[in-house]
């Protein structure tokens with residue numbers, strides 16, 4: 507019974523967070539946390555329907571597009587063994603595999619009719635996406651006309667170059683991926699990212715009528731280049747033991763990942779021969795001829811320096827840990843999430859403790875282990891962000907759990923593992939709820955700054971007040 511309740515909880519959580527991620531571009535948890543929910547559900551109930559939906563249906567009111575060729579999700583793996591298993595169960599006839607880095611952006615389908623861009627759509631539920639033609643046309647390398655008058659559906663990922671993200675968007679989003687789907691789906695200029703800052707990288711093409719005469723998928727990638735569309739880089743493995751080279755390829759990209767121009771979160775492997783793919787077919791959920799291999803989590807050690815408490819939209823007060831700056835996966839990390847009070851207690855963590863942190867496919871890292879009191883050597887050669895060296899001794903202190911809301915000063919209440927501000931008038935709750943409301947309704951021109959100004963001036967206290975505002 508407890509198991510069934512847990513399954514229901516996990517299924518609801520996956521659906522809820524996926525909705526925020528796909529339809530609102532406003533995730534509340536990191537990828538790693540989402541993956542943990544997903545993996546646990548997969549262990550407990552592998553056939554749960556939630557696991558086999560690609561994403562939620564598009565928002566009501568947006569123009570929907572039925573995908574002539576469904577955009578399916580792929581089977582996932584994270585270990586060398588997953589690659590070996592994939593090769594063993596998919597190889598027959600020839601051994602020839604195509605590999606491409608798995609770009610971390612937003613999936614896009616481009617439909618060309620007689621060589622002209624007719625329509626562009628998001629992945630959506632996989633069967634049905636959202637029409638984003640106008641914004642897709644702004645993506646710099648999406649041609650409105652191909653070099654050949656063909657009918658085809660090109661699939662790929664829109665990504666934001668990390669250099670552009672750092673320069674223009676670092677302050678408004680924790681990672682470039684969230685901006686990609688927002689930029690594709692936004693109404694004219696709502697202050698998020700410009701679609702013109704995105705780049706399209708193709709990985710697949712389908713033909714509703716005649717198709718080029720090809721044996722392998724990689725020939726179609728070359729064909730795409732010929733008609734004017736750039737695929738993500740690819741490589742072919744066709745030795746007697748391709749799994750060996752494929753594993754080496756994941757290490758190569760693992761090392762290259764930190765300095766690559768786009769965020770990637772793994773490698774996609776596919777059988778290259780199109781006829782063999784047909785023969786292998788699908789399980790109930792995934793094609794048998796492809797594997798989406800994700801990089802294992804990235805870990806490092808640091809020292810806990812302090813904890814800040816923040817009130818969120820739902821009133822949950824969450825601890826954010828400040829740590830000695832530490833490189834993880836090519837990024838310097840100074841703030842990491844501690845989730846909730848329950849997690850602080852579970853880890854039994856104190857200020858001055860050495861901690862293990864992880865960052866997996868997302869910019870928001872977290873503490874996963876308490877390694878006990880930091881020693882002198884743990885503090886050596888550590889620097890503040892401004893270059894000052896840390897003083898060697900750090901006194902160990904208990905983490906003070908606040909009694910009052912950091913935003914409104916009212917008393918906090920413990921609910922399960924969470925500390926909550928129950929006041930509906932809490933400034934933090936109101937500001938975030940208003941921002942969220944405006945974003946959900948895609949109200950133009952109302953951003954966080956304006957909402958703060960309205961709250962500061964007492965013009966707005968609740969969502970309903972938004973509708974009572976007048977020009978004066």
Ligand SMILES: [Zn+2]
Nearest residue numbers: 911914927932
């Ligand atoms: Zn409060």
